[in-house]
Amino acid sequence: MSRDFLVIWVAAVVIAAGFIAAIGWKDPSIYEEYPDDGWPDIGEAEIVFIGSSLTAHLVPVAEPASGVFGDHRLAAMLAVPGISERMTTRLLAYANDSGAKTVLVEINAYSQDYMEYSRSHPRLGEPFFSSRLARSFQELGARLTLNFKRLLFELPPAQLNFYKHPVDGGKSALHFQAVAPEDYYRLLPLEPAHPDELGRLLERARSTSTEVVFFLPPRPLSAVKLIGYAEFERIIEHASELAREFRVSLWYSPAGWPDNHFIDIKAHVNARGRERFLQELANWYGDRE
Numbered sequence: 001m002s003r004d005f006l007v008i009w010v011a012a013v014v015i016a017a018g019f020i021a022a023i024g025w026k027d028p029s030i031y032e033e034y035p036d037d038g039w040p041d042i043g044e045a046e047i048v049f050i051g052s053s054l055t056a057h058l059v060p061v062a063e064p065a066s067g068v069f070g071d072h073r074l075a076a077m078l079a080v081p082g083i084s085e086r087m088t089t090r091l092l093a094y095a096n097d098s099g100a101k102t103v104l105v106e107i108n109a110y111s112q113d114y115m116e117y118s119r120s121h122p123r124l125g126e127p128f129f130s131s132r133l134a135r136s137f138q139e140l141g142a143r144l145t146l147n148f149k150r151l152l153f154e155l156p157p158a159q160l161n162f163y164k165h166p167v168d169g170g171k172s173a174l175h176f177q178a179v180a181p182e183d184y185y186r187l188l189p190l191e192p193a194h195p196d197e198l199g200r201l202l203e204r205a206r207s208t209s210t211e212v213v214f215f216l217p218p219r220p221l222s223a224v225k226l227i228g229y230a231e232f233e234r235i236i237e238h239a240s241e242l243a244r245e246f247r248v249s250l251w252y253s254p255a256g257w258p259d260n261h262f263i264d265i266k267a268h269v270n271a272r273g274r275e276r277f278l279q280e281l282a283n284w285y286g287d288r289e
Helices: 002-024 053-058 085-097 128-152 195-207 221-227 229-245 271-288
Strands: 047-051 075-079 102-106 112-116 185-189 211-215 249-251
Touching (some): 047 053, 047 085, 053 075, 053 271, 075 085, 085 195, 112 229, 185 221, 185 229, 195 211, 221 229, 249 271
Parallel strands (some): 102 211, 211 249
């Protein structure tokens, strides 16, 4: 009886593995051919910003006459709300293929997870040492679900919602007293799930003389206090270690910025914050050279 049970168990595992292989094998490469539409045209821009909605708020609405770095080069933005690691890498490849000379990449998708929680019901993330494995399983699960649905239904092509233009955050400022419990969050350091792809792409960028720069969007001072100064410093140090590992320069602010530089606690800047970001980034970029 036990032997028959073992045979059945092994057979079930083999069948399950075959099923997973059948529906989960498709894992699009970041080097796949891009569609004819749906990808913003960077035109003649030599500087490209890539990131999430945080980046969309940080990029200047009205570019200075001399350019963001004072060298008269045109700038463009490729930003997707809640951008993933894989999409960040795909857009980096796209910017490189499109002839960009300097690509500034928001490092968040590679280095940290954003976790909302309330003080009474905290949502704690997985331990740091297991983050890469956990992220890989999450991506595998999503891929299996998508491909299984493709077997049963004719799914429409996925739609990407790009920010077509920089976002004008206006002059409104964060009022911390109005922050609700669900607005609280933590930042969990993560390792990239696909470091080899990113490494190959960065080498390709170097071979075409494309400069890649990482940046870490600033956080409101109230958010830093909630997160905790030690944890905030750990996030910065982790991002710095990743940048060193991939041999890419990193811009970051070592401390939280005043709340009046943001429109919400999640770190979307207003006009004041955008002006400061552009000034500090330009100064850092010039001093770095």
